[in-house]
Amino acid sequence: MIKYKKILLVDDDVDDRLIFEEILREMDDDSLLVHAENGFEMVALLEKTKEEDLPDMIILDQNMPKMTGKESLVFLKESPRYQAIPTIIYSTYQVEDFYRQCLLLGAQDVVAKPDSLRAYREMIEQFLVTR
Secondary structure (H helix, E strand, O other): OEOOOEEEEEOOOHHHHHHHHHHHHHHOOOOEEEEEOOHHHHHHHHHOOOHHHOOOEEEEEOOOOOOOHHHHHHHHHHOOOOOOOOEEEEEOOOOHHHHHHHHHHOOOEEEEOOOOHHHHHHHHHHHHEOO
16 A cells, blocks of 8 residues: 555656556556646645645656756745655666765655656555565
């Protein structure tokens, strides 16, 4: 069972968004996945979202044009309206200093961007499924 029913996935890669959505639907058809292609689109989407419809979790790709995952994280954690939303950064960029910086900025975790369907499923299970 998915514990976070409303998830915002911010990722510029269409294939990654489709894979994420497909696996999420297989695991819990009642979940709602909304996506944005970059941080600016995320901000616009959140700003027009009613308080009760805000996502339960946000997952940010680090390597996006216009506004990176880390920059998006800073925006979220500096805003009283969004700072309590659990946020995960996933990225192909896995340097320990980057990981530490994101945690200090308020990320719940920083994980390697999955490179297979199995890895996507494991990531989703790790963060979204109640045990």
